[in-house]
Amino acid sequence: MKDNKDKIHLERILEAIDRIEFHLLGFEFEYFENDKTRYDAVLMQLVNIGETVNQLSDEFQEKHDDFPWHEIIGMRNQIAHGYFNIDPKEIWKTVKNDLPELKKQIDLILDNY
Secondary structure, X not given: OOOHHHHHHHHHHHHHHHHHHHHHOOOOHHHHHHOHHHHHHHHHHXXXXXXXXXXXXXXXXXXXXXXXXXXXXXXXXXXXHOXXXXXXXXXXXXXXXXXXXXXXXXXXXXXXX
């Protein structure tokens, strides 16, 4: 039997990714980096993603060990505990390169629930 909590967590991760995409719609890096409200909103959603990943069952994470779970949680920790040491370029690379792939993979999993 599949864990319904994992499904809910995956849906929440997708919601956070959608919010990030909304915040960045039509914006280039320079604007993102200088718009502190938008920047903080994106960071908050990345924290939410990390928190939610941390709530996925061990069984689910083991079954899907091709996902970068530890890196996602690590980014959450870096944002939460080292806010002033974050490189905006790394955040931008993550949201532009990594999140679309994560979203695609989660969509595939949810299609099978």
